Amino acid sequence: MRRVLFTDDHDAFRQMVRDFVAKEIVPHYADWEQAGRMPREVFAKLGALGILGMAIPEEYGGSGQNDYRYNVILQEEAARALVTLSTVRTQLDVILPYFLEYANEEQRERWFPGLADGTLLTAIAMTEPGTGSDLAGIRTNAVRDGDHYVLNGAKTFITGGLLADLVIVVARTSTDPDNRRAGLSLLVVEDGMPGFTRGRVLNKMGMKVQDTVELSFDDVRVPVANRLGDEGAAFxxxxxxxxxxxxxxxxxxxxxxxxxxxxxxxxxxxxxxxxxxxxxxxxxxxxxxxxxxxxxxxxxxxxxxxxxxxxxxxxxxxxxxxxxxxxxxxxxxxxxxxxxxxxxxxxxxxxxxxxxxxxxxxxxxxxxxxxxxxxxxxxxxx
CATH class of the missing domain: 1.20.140.10 (Butyryl-CoA Dehydrogenase, subunit A, domain 3)
Structure with missing residues (x-):
């Protein structure tokens, strides 16, 4: 049946993605499956083509085309070639919307150029060892201490956590006995922050080319300037x-x-x-x-x-x-x-x-x- 989803601009983008996948992904895919990850330099190549920055405003190095149909094309062309694009789907479709919607101007200037050019990789840490779909049950906590939050807890099943430079962590910053959903905040933990450690890479039955890891936070001091949006509004x-x-x-x-x-x-x-x-x-x-x-x-x-x-x-x-x-x-x-x-x-x-x-x-x-x-x-x- 005829699809009416795409325009000529989408079709041109599809051809660019198809060529890239054939040249840069397919020949190396088996090796990446063995390694359990796609190399960082491939993300940089995607960034150089403008693929990672489609939705990011032009003033930060993107294209300003926040049109989900471009994301659809990425998935379709990867599937057509019998491969996946590792954690690209998670970064563009799941994580980037949080930055686009809730980052303030200072955060945009600090992070958006790297997100657009593929030099900053991301992950989002929601799931905990005892908490899956019940996000209101999150126990990872962050206590305000001056201009920082002191973050403690553990996360599991974190896609892209091994290579991530920025990890959006969902943490409990306050407790309301009458409303389990209240009191959750989004804190951006950066690679190298003391107390932030990556645990074992989980051995999955499938999706081998994207890493999935455990993360732990032991008195990690996260600047208040790294909070996305308002405190307590993450749910x-x-x-x-x-x-x-x-x-x-x-x-x-x-x-x-x-x-x-x-x-x-x-x-x-x-x-x-x-x-x-x-x-x-x-x-x-x-x-x-x-x-x-x-x-x-x-x-x-x-x-x-x-x-x-x-x-x-x-x-x-x-x-x-x-x-x-x-x-x-x-x-x-x-x-x-x-x-x-x-x-x-x-x-x-x-x-x-x-x-x-x-x-x-x-x-x-x-x-x-x-x-x-x-x-x-x-x-x-x-």
Whole structure:
């Protein structure tokens, strides 16, 4: 079906990204998976092309194009090439909006040029060992001491935390017994601050090219000048960006499902069984037809949601619907595609195996799909 999401400017950007991925990402991707991270110099190359600074105002070295559709193209072109862009998605779609929305002028001058040119890498530290989707239960605390906060606590499952120069830490700066959501603040911890340490790199089943680590904070003195926004207002800030975060997962899920379908069609046309191409069997045709139909439905749903997000009209419930449906479609599509590879699908030398393990986390992060159902149910008055 015809997509009406993109303009000529988007199409030109897509070609630039496609060329970059083919030249700078694909040839090295297997090595990066082994290393567990994408090298810093690749972020700098992305910055030099202007890709990382699209949404950053021109006066700080960006392009001033705060249009989420450019972020969509990045994901689609990476998926098309059967790779990911490591933590770029997290930095642009999840973390940068906090800086854009809540950084004051001094912070913008200090951080935005480095964010735009790829020399400052970021992470956001929300999740704790005992706190996942229940952000109101955060225990990491920060006590005001003059012009600093003294930060203590631990975070886990932090994407990009290994290389991050700036880590937005969600910490409790006050307690209100009658309102668990009150009293959370956003503090930007900088690499090298005494007491800030990075723990072990977690060994994940998938998403190997982006590092995921544990972080700890032991009496870290964070300047008040590094607080984003108002003290105690972080819960509302996090809720403000959740729709885009969930759309980011939905967009990636559809793009990766489509890539799985394309590579499976190609494989089944070449692979022979009983003297015939696997694609010639009725079961293969029916499976691929069903997968293609589901992906098309998910694509149309996600495209509509993206347009509403760009227009500032996407509701939290609709973002939850898109994330729920797209990730479930991805799971079914990749699983059925892997089946058509037979035993080879279980071998990591084939991209479908990596796509299978990468897909599993999509139903967990940015809020589990069970949480998505709760949000949707509430919108129905239930």
């Amino acid at each position: 509302g800030y996090m809720g403000h960006n959740l729709s885009q975060e969930r759309m980011t997962v939905a967009v990636g899920s559809v793009a990766q499902a489509k890539a799985a379908l394309d590579t499976t069609i190609e494989y089944t046309k070449e692979r022979k069984a009983f003297g015939k191409p696997v694609a010639s069997f009725q079961n293969t045709k029916f499976e691929l037809a069903a997968i293609a139909t589901e992906i098309e439905a998910a694509q149309m749903m996600v495209d509509r949601a993206v347009l509403e997000l760009v227009d500032g009209e996407l509701s939290g419930a609709d973002a939850a619907k898109a994330k729920l449906f797209a990730t479930e479609v991805q799971a079914r599509a990749v699983d059925r595609c892997l089946q058509l590879f037979g035993g080879y699908g279980y071998m990591m030398e084939y991209p479908i195996a990596r796509m299978y393990t990468d897909a599993r986390v999509a139903r967990i992060y940015a809020g589990t799909n069970e949480v998505m159902k709760v949000i949707i149910a509430k919108s129905l008055g239930l």
